[in-house]
Amino acid sequence: MKITKVTPYPFFAGPKNLMLCRVDTDEGVYGWGEAYVVQGKEKAVQVYIEAMAPYMVGRSPFEIKHSATAMFDDFSIRRSSCDFYAAWSAIEIAMWDIVGKVCNQPVYNLLGGPCREKIRVYANGWWGGAQSVEETAQRALAVKQMGFSAMKWDPFRGYWRNYITKAQEDYAVECVKAVREAVGPEVDLLVEVHRRLSPYHAKHFAERIQEFDPFWVEEPCLADNIDLVKQATDGIKAPVVTGETLYNKEAFIPVFEKRAAEIINPDICVCGIKGMSEISAMAEPYSVLMSPHNFNSNAVGLAAMLHLSASIPNFLIGEMFLTVDEASRDIAVEPFEVKNGYIELPTKPGLGIDIDMDKLAERPYKVIERKFPFKGACDYRDEFPKEGT
Numbered sequence: 456m457k458i459t460k461v462t463p464y465p466f467f468a469g470p471k472n473l474m475l476c477r478v479d480t481d482e483g484v485y486g487w488g489e490a491y492v493v494q495g496k497e498k499a500v501q502v503y504i505e506a507m508a509p510y511m512v513g514r515s516p517f518e519i520k521h522s523a524t525a526m527f528d529d530f531s532i533r534r535s536s537c538d539f540y541a542a543w544s545a546i547e548i549a550m551w552d553i554v555g556k557v558c559n560q561p562v563y564n565l566l567g568g569p570c571r572e573k574i575r576v577y578a579n580g581w582w583g584g585a586q587s588v589e590e591t592a593q594r595a596l597a598v599k600q601m602g603f604s605a606m607k608w609d610p611f612r613g614y615w616r617n618y619i620t621k622a623q624e625d626y627a628v629e630c631v632k633a634v635r636e637a638v639g640p641e642v643d644l645l646v647e648v649h650r651r652l653s654p655y656h657a658k659h660f661a662e663r664i665q666e667f668d669p670f671w672v673e674e675p676c677l678a679d680n681i682d683l684v685k686q687a688t689d690g691i692k693a694p695v696v697t698g699e700t701l702y703n704k705e706a707f708i709p710v711f712e713k714r715a716a717e718i719i720n721p722d723i724c725v726c727g728i729k730g731m732s733e734i735s736a737m738a739e740p741y742s743v744l745m746s747p748h749n750f751n752s753n754a755v756g757l758a759a760m761l762h763l764s765a766s767i768p769n770f771l772i773g774e775m776f777l778t779v780d781e782a783s784r785d786i787a788v789e790p791f792e793v794k795n796g797y798i799e800l801p802t803k804p805g806l807g808i809d810i811d812m813d814k815l816a817e818r819p820y821k822v823i824e825r826k827f828p829f830k831g832a833c834d835y836r837d838e839f840p841k842e843g844t
Contacts, residue, residue: 456480456481456482456515456516456517456553457513458479458480458512458513458514458515458516459479459480459481459512460477460478460479460508460512461477461478461479461504461505461508461511461512461546462476462477462478462479462508463475463490463500463504463545464476464477464815465492465497465498465820466782466786466819467782467818467819467820467821468778468779468782468783468818469779469781469782470580470583470778470779471492471494471778472492472494472497472820472821472823473489473492473497473751473752473756473779473782474491474497474500474501474504474541475487475488475489475545475754475755475810475815476488476489476504476546476548476549477549477810478511478546478549478552478553480516480553484516484553484557485549485553486516486548486549486550486553486556486805486806487548487549487552487755487806487808487809487810488544488545488546488549488755488759489545489548489724489752489754489755489759490503490504490541490542490544490545490724491537491722491724491725491750491751491756492541494823494831495823495825497820499538500538500541500542500545503538504545504546506530507526507530507542507543507546510525510526510529510530511546516553516554516557517550517554519547519550519551519554519729520729522547522550523543523547523727523729523730526543527543535702535706537700537725540702540703540726540727541725543727544723544725544726544727544730545724547728548723548724548727548755548806551565551729552805552806553805554805555804555806556804556805559804560804561800561801561803561804561805562759562805562806563761563762563763563765563766563800566732566763566766567766568766569765569766569800570767570768570770571764571765571770571800572799573800574760574761574764574765574770574773574797574798574800575604575605575771575773575797576603576605576772576773576774576775576793576796576798577603577606577607577643577645577772577773577774577775577796578598578606578607578777579606579607579608579647579750579774579775579776579777580778580779581594581597581606581608581777581778582594582595582608582609583778588626588630588633591610591633592630592633592634592636592637593637595608595634595637595638596637596638598777599637599638599639601793602793602794602795603642603793603796604641604642604643604795604796605642605643605644605772605796606638606643606644606645607644607645607646607774608645608646608647609646609648609649610626610628610630610631610634610646610647611623611626611627611649611651612627614833614837616651616838616839617651617653617656618652618653619651619652619656619660619839620839624656624659624660627660627664628663628664631644631646631669632664632667635667635668640668643670644667644668644669644670645670645671645673646670646671646673646693647673647674648660648672648673648674648675649673649674650675650676650677650678652675652676652687653676653683654675654683654687654690657672657675657676657687657690657691658686658687660675661675661687661692661693662690662691662692665692665693669693671694671695671718672691672693672694672695672696673695673696673697673699674696674697674699674700674720675687675688677700678697678698678699678700678701678710679700681709681710681713681715682713684710684716685714685715688714688715694716696716696717696718696746697715697716697719697720698716698719698720698721698748699720699721699722699748701719701721702721702726703726704733704734704737707719707721707734707737707738708737711737711741714741717744718743718744718745718771719734719738719743719745719746720746720747720748721734721747722747722750722751723748723760724749724751724756725748728762728763731745731747731763732763732766735763735770736767738769739769743769744769744770744771745764745769745770746770746772746773746774747760747763747770747773747774748774749773749774749775749776750774751776751779752786753775753776753779753780753783753784753787753790753791754783754786754787754790754808755806755808755810757775757783757791758791758801758806758808759806760773760774761791761798761800761801762801762807765800775793782818785811785814785818786810786811786814786815786818787810787811788810788811789809791808
């Protein structure tokens with residue numbers, strides 16, 4: 456069996472474009488993968504996938520490990536980047552899908568078998584665009600009523616900067632308080648910080664919200680300098696999460712050696728199934744838990760996360776974005792169902808998900824025009840410190 460074609464499929468999923476990838480073989484078996492993309496850079500990842508195709512056509516889809524090494528050594532010339540790893544992950548996930556189908560086994564059985572029968576997921580994306588603390592709390596209650604027992608959001612307003620004003624911190628604290636009061640004590644609250652704070656501000660904020668029992672504080676500081684995360688962790692009582700912006704095994708070594716976090720959250724569509732499995736194994740001796748990041752579709756990306764999460768002993772909880780759920784369900788032949796905050800393991804061969812090509816074609820890539828200044832691109836006049844804030 457040989458790979459004959461590697462095709463990226465960008466599509467618009469509502470709030471953002473997403474990037475699927477299909478790998479075809481000479482025996483008619485195909486697999487689906489997905490690459491993590493951020494707004495405005497989708498085409499860069501698409502070009503990466505297209506450029507990788509000649510390196511993959513003619514290989515066996517079973518040669519996952521060697522292909523990963525060859526792509527890093529020969530294609531990227533031993534240079535790391537998020538877009539490179541995201542593009543490769545799309546191809547790699549599709550290869551796992553093919554191998555599972557050929558072997559007539561779900562992918563988690565190829566990874567050593569399941570460690571659990573259901574995968575717990577938390578809801579994210581529900582809070583975007585909320586204009587007030589009250590609106591955020593109302594939305595949180597609606598998520599609870601959907602059956603989720605855990606939810607994540609960023610309670611801060613404004614641009615992501617190391618320093619925040621007292622007013623910004625007060626708003627974030629009030630937001631956490633209001634959400635806790637709205638959903639009650641039985642729902643786990645995952646507080647996202649998006650790498651925006653200095654260690655001092657991270658610790659000060661975390662101390663103020665501790666009474667509301669956060670499940671975790673995610674990425675309080677920039678992980679590029681892991682010592683910042685470590686400084687914050689040492690002063691935060693809740694478990695600290697980092698790893699969304701780390702893309703390979705080497706990047707996680709200092710996280711473990713410095714005990715910088717209790718939980719890591721690499722993205723399934725950046726690190727891929729093999730990479731995530733290896734990072735998980737590295738984390739185990741340090742008693743570090745895995746919570747896969749998944750700002751991807753609830754079709755292929757979610758499927759890959761489910762199989763990875765089933766196969767690792769140190770899994771905690773996985774991510775599911777509600778904002779892309781409608782589109783994901785539309786293109787999936789048999790979409791996944793969440794019941795009481797859990798998804799049952801797929802049992803079909805491969806990833807257990809297929810894509811309706813006609814439905815996919817109805818959601819073409821959407822060009823989102825931008826002309827400075829626009830939301831998300833700060834003007835120097837908006838920078839801190841600013842009079843009146």
